[in-house]
Structures are given as C-alpha cells and as structure tokens.
Amino acid sequence: MAHEHQFDGGAVEGERGDDRDSGVAQVTFRVTSYVVLWLWSVLRYRSEADRWHVLLACWAGLVDTASPRVAAHLQVAMRFRDDTGGQVVPSRRPYNRWRDQQPDRDELPSASALARTFGGWPAVAEAVGMNVAPDVLARRVTQNGRRLSKTELVTVLRLWRQSNPPELTYRRYRVWAQAANHDPGRPVAWVPVSRGIFIQHFGGWADALHAAGLIDDEQLALARADQIAPHERKIDEQVILTALRDAAAAHPDARLTAALYLTWRNRQIDAGGRPAPPHLTTVQQRMGSWHEALLAAGLIDEAQSTAGLRKGGRRVPDRQVMRCLTTAVRAVGPDITRRQYRRWRERQLAVGVRPMPVSDAAIVNRFGGWPKAVDAAIEVLKTTNTQSKEDEIMASHHEGRSRRERERSAALERAARREQVLDDLRAAMETLPPGQPLTIHAYLRWREQHLADRWPPPVAVSSIRRRFGNWSEAVRLARGDDDAQAATA
C-alpha cells in the first residue's frame, strides 16, 4: 500500500487528505513498496487472464468484514453469486429477481441497502470476486507526489548534514539519499535523489547548500568557480604538454602523430585514467596546431616544424601543384574544368602515378579559384623557361604581393584572356566569306581544324558564352564595335 507522510517529521498523515490552500488535489509524499511497483510493471501489460489470476490472489481475505453489517451483506451477496452459478454479475434487477424467489426474502437486504453498503453495484460485484470497478485514484499508488518546495529541500539537506558526510558533494548526497529511500526507518518519507530538483529551485548544488546554511558565502563563491561547465573550462597548457609527453613516452619507437595520440588517449580512458587526457581538438585549439603543440612539448625541433610541417598537415610544394596542373592541361586541354581534372586525376591514381596528383580542392585553395589556376597553368605552358615561370607565378600567388596587387594582376590576366578569345573569334571570321555571320557551328568547325596548330588552343564555345554572356555579344565585340568595346572595358 502506498504510505503517505508529511514531510516535516515523517508522521503518517493518513489515507488521503486535501490540500485546501493550493486548490490542487493533494498528492502528498508517498513511498510505495518497491515490490508493488515491480509487480505492477510486470503485470500491467500481461493478458487479462493473468491479471485476473493475480488479482484474485490479492483479494483473498481483503474484504473488510469488521462491520457486522458488511459481513452480513457479503454473505447475502455470496449466496446470490453461488445460486446464479457465478454467471450473473450482481446488479439491481437480477438481485431483486433472485431475492423475490428466496424463502427468507424479508430477511434479505434490499437492493438499495446492499449497494449502499459496498458503495454501488460495481463494488458489490468486486466484493464477491465477479467484477472489478474502476478506481481512477489507483494510479496514485505509483506516483511520486507533488513537486518538492524549497523549504522541504532545505530540510532534506539539513538532515543529510546530520549524518556527517565526509564532504558536501552531490555524489555523497546521492549515496545517502538512495540508502535513505531504501531504509524502512528513514527519518523522512521520501528523499529526492536527482540533482535536477536542486538546480531547478536554487540554480545549483552549491546554491542549495548555501540556502540550507551548510556553506558560507566564501565557500559558495569558491564552489561557483568550480562549477564551470566542462566545455567552458580552460585546460592548462601544462596539462596538454604533459599529456603529449606521456603519449610520446608510451611510443618511444615512433614519431607521435595525431592518430597515435588519440589511440593512446582512448586507451587511457578505457583503463580508467582520470582526468582524461585532453582531446586532439583541444590540443590543436589551445596550441594553435598539432605541430606547434609538439614543438612546445619539445617533441620536435624548430627545423622539423618549419620544414613543411605546418598547420593543416604536410603541404604539397607549389612546384608540384603547378606541374600537376600543367600536365592535366596538356592532357585534357586549356578549357579543362574542375570535373574533368577530377576524372583525369582518378585515372592517374588508378594507374599508380607517383607523385600522386594533388586534389582539385588543393589547387583551388592554392590559387583562390579554378579559372585562376587554369590561367596560371596556361601562362606557364606558353613560356619556354617553364621552371622559372612556375616559380614566378607561384611566387606571385604566395609571396610578398598585397591583395590589391594580386587583384590587379588577376584583372590583367582576365583582360589578356579576353583579348585572346576575341582574337580567336576574329580569326574564325576571317575564314568566312564577307558578310556571312559567324555562327557557333562555323566556329566549332574552325576550332576543330586549328586545335593542333594554334597555341593556346582556341577556346570552347561554353567559355566564350561564360565570358561574354552570350554568343551574339561576343561576335559583336569581335567585329570591332568600338562603342561596345569601350563600354565593356
């Protein structure tokens, strides 16, 4: 049965009471036996036959026959049940019919009296084990009760303090609360275990302790400082460096890589190492990069750090990037698109070309865009001294140039490229009879004939359209429309 208690001393309040002040139906603290809760959890979704079977076992001897009236009326109800073979559920009409047939009719209670004794016909049926009556209050047995107030929580904390815990931590409190709830002689009826309820009421565990008078203002301030969430907590650099050194010491034969560090860290955590070593992301964020962290920990020297081992991993040399791109331009053509480059690279990787071609993303990152990269590669291919041109172009991309200079250079490159396209169009027009417009079809035919003998090769129609917006505009400009040219310039 559910026991209901007042909080302030654990006195039994009674079966039920009403909370007159709040207006809400009173649900006081109650502690239902764990056996009952377990039985209910097992039985609640079992078949009707199973539930009936256990219910009848529960009912055995439960009918309260302390009152002679109840005992007498129960006897009558049992007689009715037995005479009808247990097939007729007790109710007013069947009972009256049965009663009229009895020789001692006048000594039997009336239907109303019988129903009144048990609180209604469903209750009569229930009393004789033939039916059950709904009891919407039954679920109160499984309820924990209303929300605890601040005062009650403070009382609980003070009671906990009386047990002289070695430290006033929530972990210690939880152990005490769980034990208290299982103890039949507990000082209070129900002890909250969750920390959430203290946080809801007081804002934090330390604040709850402070409200209960268990810690003073100074201790509260200190505790608040310790209550920084893990993601906000700043890990000391020394902790990071120590962890790196420990990881390196665990692998004396290998250079400490990020993957190796993570493996070591996971092993430490699995082995119960507390606090856990900082995560790789934390190391990188706090120290700038993995290699800077290694340098700070003294695991690599300055030379190793600067010789290509920079943030983001090993950097592919510029010259290699340019060679890769120029090879692709030669193989695919000057109009190579990013997708074409990707396919070309996949083919190279499939046949095992070394060094491996760099990814298109790496090229874009290095040049700031795919068209820029292709233009740079074409420029390199135009020159005879490829080596120096490569260096010069790459240097222009990476060294010493201000952003404005780079933008100006790019604008000039774009203009040069534009002139080249117009030259191609003009060359194609010259092959046509006078007065005949240059159609796309005618240009394509001309381009096909001159792909091999012109360098750079004539641009594709799609490039022309992209550059000038549409074909007619490109042809108009190529024809020498000065106004239009000036406007465009």
Added chain:
Amino acid sequence: MSDHSPADHAPPAAAGPVSELARALAELVARMPTDERRAIARLLAHSLAAPSRAMLREDVLGLLAELCRHGEKITVQQYEAARAERAAHGQSWPSHATLMRRYGRDSDDHGARWRKALQAAQRLVWLGAAARVPASYRHAPASAAYTRGQVTLAIRRFAWSHNGVFPTQWEYEEWVRLQRLHATEDPRLPGIEQIAKLFGSWDRAVQVARREEADDQARG
C-alpha cells in the same frame, strides 16, 4: 473475514490460459503484507475495469486489422468466415454489424458503413498510432455550452464518488472517459479544455469547486 473467499470463483472475463509467471506471482502476492496486496489489487482492478483506448480499439478492430494487413479489401463474407474460424479457437470478435455501427453513420448505406470500418482498420495497419483510430466514431454529440456551475458540479461529483477526494487533471480525465464509456446518454461532464476555457486553468476550477463544497457543507 468471510468464509466465502472471492478467490473461489473464476473471474467471468478471464479468457485464455493463465501463464506460469502469473501463477508464480499469485503465490508471491499471497504472502505479501495486506497493505501491499491492497495496493497491487487496486492497480490490477482498475486496469481490468478501465481498459485503455487502445485495448478497446483492439477488441473491436483487431481481427479486421489482421485480415487487411496487406491492404486487402475484405468483404463482409470474408470477415464473418474469419470470425467463425476464430470462434472455433475460443476467440470472440465483434460481428460485422457491430463494426458498421461503430464506424459508420446512420445515414450511410450498408456498403459505405463497411467501407468506413475497413478504412479505419487499414489506417490503423498502415499508420499505426499516428492514425489515432478510435474504438468507435460515435463520439458524444455536440451539446450546449457548459456553465461554470456545471463544471464545478462535475468536479464535485467526482469528489462525492471518491470519498471527498478532489481529482488531479489526469484522474478527472480518466473518470470522465469511463463515465462516457458506460453512459447511455450524455452525462454532461465537461472535458479539460472546456474547463480551462471557463476558468483559465484546471487548478483554479478545483479551487472554486472546493470552496463551493465547503460552503454547502457549512450551510448544512
């Protein structure tokens, strides 16, 4: 204590075999203290006396949902054949007329009423709980708006039938559901929404009902 034990009689509704687990638990509860037995008996009795909406729906629509699980269009004849077959195995399912009455309208013709029952079963099969298929489409008809007095009276009626205990919102809802389930005519019990519309909140309505009850008792 009576010499007639309620446990002497098998329950009228106990259909099907009792599992070994239930037998073992019955032996266990027989040795439990009276208070604990009373608590578990209350819970079990309520679960048996107040079947959930899902239980009620399954009792009505279960067989049809089984038959049309692949989207078949089950005819009345097919349903009745399956029902007779199940009856031979001791299962009791409602007749097609019951299904048509529960899911069809009086104005519908025979075919339309059966189609509605079939659609309800198919929605239950394909959409599951999201379909919110009830045990019957025969909901309470629209009735006159409730007054404040009717609301407080309903809450007080609960208290009268439960030894003066005023309900929580959930308890009131469950009680109203059961009252409507067994009523032959509209019991004039407002739902939670209607109460909230009149009083702003459930708690406020209970407060007023409590005061009215106290005033009436003071007046004698």
